[in-house]
Amino acid sequence: MSKSSGVIAPRSEAEAFFAAHPDIDSIELIYTDMGGVPRGKRLRRHEVLAVYDSGRMMPGSITVVDITGQDTVETGLVWEDGDADRSMKPVPGTLVRTPWGGDHAAQFLTSFYELDGAPHDLDPRHVLGRVLDRFVADGLMPVLAIELEYYLVDPRRARDGSIRPARPGYSRDTPRNVEVYGLRELDDFRPFFDALYTAADGQGLPLESAISEFAPGQFELTLRHKPDGLRACDDAIMYKRLVKAVAQAHGLEATFMAKPFAEQAGSGMHIHVSVDDASGANIFASDDPEGTPALRHAIGGMIASVGDGFALFAPHANSYRRFKANSYAPVAPTWGVNNRTVSFRIPAGPPASRHVEHRACGADANPYLAAAAVLAGMHHGMTNRTDPGAAVVGNGYDRENSGGDKPPSNWFAAVDRFHASALMRDYLGDRFVDMFSIVKRVEQDNYFSVVPTLDYDWYLRNA
Known part of the structure; x- marks a missing residue:
């Protein structure tokens, strides 16, 4: 139980x-x-x-x-x-x-x-709960924040079934430029974002900054971290429903597909994790940018288990279209400090905020199950003091063919690997797997x- x-x-x-x-x-x-x-x-x-x-x-x-x-x-x-x-x-x-x-x-x-x-x-929520119980038994509690990228698209499909980015209400032109971090792009959909923030505040969802992402019509808003892994995933579930419903009310379609446009960036779900001890202190906190031994062991476990959990990180056929070099979607089990070309990134920041960002998941993943697989790998690594190897400096995509246990490259291989994984069976349960x-x-x-x-x-x- x-x-x-x-x-x-x-x-x-x-x-x-x-x-x-x-x-x-x-x-x-x-x-x-x-x-x-x-x-x-x-x-x-x-x-x-x-x-x-x-x-x-x-x-x-x-x-x-x-x-x-x-x-x-x-x-x-x-x-x-x-x-x-x-x-x-x-x-x-x-x-x-x-x-x-x-x-x-x-x-x-x-x-x-x-x-x-x-x-x-x-129940995916109980699957995550069983993994969290492992941390609780060790006097620890994961602190999670989940970031989700998504596209706003025109709800009307073309005759051939294709889709296109949503157009601002004042324009007949479909957006074509990337305009990463563009403020005009946020202004174009201000009524949608204003309604989104109002509804999020009303639901108690800790919704914070908004950015225009790396493609026309793609956005990301952050959810503040929670010292309760289950509640962080509950927030993500409620937020996805909120985004889709508010978009529909404004004549838009919001999609969390991993790769809705072949020629544009995919949408990821980035899971930020630190771990608190019984006193509420972050056990990853350190003046060293690479964090404490516990953080490096956690990353070692994530590297060792990423292939086993990939069917949860990339659960659909469309998920595998996202993984391409130089696309900000990681393609190798690599880690580094302040480096977005790796799968497991330690973000820059003050020592007390030291944590790891898991970047492999698509936005189409179930937050409960993705977090369960991430935390299973971290707990396994911390328990067994798994060495992550040297941090990557520079372009992590150059390490794509440098050896190591790469994640499965297709949907069939990912499900086969998940089904055969002793680690996933140990943490998530035989019957669930x-x-x-x-x-x-x-x-x-x-x-x-x-x-x-x-x-x-x-x-x-x-x-």
């Missing part, structure tokens, strides 16, 4: 919320599946207190749906199980208003439990069963 993720919000939390917001009468119960997709139910006000008292029944098959929401019957957890119900129970601190849904709307996150009260072992692998292999079969237009362009006449 995960102690870290097993805390359930009390009834008093919902009672206080409804007392403060007597107009609320449309509340979405949200569960985050393996693919990171929010699923659930929309409830009336009078139904919600019962969820806080005893949970809400939902079929267990929701834990093994694929990215399209289809049951994965190959897991044996659908018909063989009778598609039996389990219980959704509320996550503390997540019952908040959703202004994009109107004046009477709200939402809350849930975790999945067995009927006997045990955390369901396939097996079920995730089955879901992904079925997705692979379904994805490659479709004949794309490119096949006709290349092979119709010439084959």
Whole structure:
């Protein structure tokens, strides 16, 4: 049982919320599946207190749906199980208003439990909780911040199905220039960003600086770090939903696809991690830019495990289009100080802020599962005092072919490696690794069963 993720919000939390917001009468119960997709139910006000008292029944098959929401019957957890119900129970601190849904709307996150009260072992939130329990047992607590890049695109596709960056309301021209860190690009979508900040403040999400990223229509806003790994990932889940909903309300589409445009930068999810001891002191803090031995051992574990966890860092077919040299998407298990060409970066900053930034994940990854794999590698490295080798100085992309255990280069190899990983099985659980692998292999079969237009362009006449 995960102690870290097993805390359930009390009834008093919902009672206080409804007392403060007597107009609320449309509340979405949200569960985050393996693919990171929010699923659930929309409830009336009078139904919600019962969820806080005893949970809400939902079929267990929701834990093994694929990215399209289809049951994965190959897991044996659908018909063989009778598609039996389990219980959704509320996550503390997540019952908040959703202004994009109107004046009477709200939402809350849930975790999945067995009927006997045990955390369901396939719930991504509980998978992360089990990894956090390893740190807690050692008197430690990871501190996380999650950065997400995304594109604003035109919700109307072209006739050939392609997409294009969103256009500002005053213009008929599609943006074409990169304009990294451009302020005009933020001004162009000011109504969207103003609404985003207002809604984030209303939901208690620690949303901070915004930048125009390395492609037209690409942006990144930062979430302040949290000394609670679960809550940091809850924030990321709520933030992604917030971005998509506010964009839709402004006639835009926000996408966290890893590589929506072949010729432009991909979108990453950067996970910043430090580790506090029982007194709240950062055990990575040091005057040395490379940090303490504990930080270097943590990086050593991340390097040793990145290939094993890559199916969680890059979970979809599109994910692998992002990894190209000189693209700010890392392609080798490298680390360095103040260097964005490596996979594991120690950012510049004061000694007390010393931490590591994991740069391998795509923005399409499930934050709970990606963080679980990152922290599993860190804990393994710290426990075994794993040496990361020398830090890279200069262009880390030059090290792409310099040897070492490179991450898998394609979706099939990544899932195979994940399925065979003793380390991932140790930290995430055998059944989770097996079920995730089955879901992904079925997705692979379904994805490659479709004949794309490119096949006709290349092979119709010439084959």
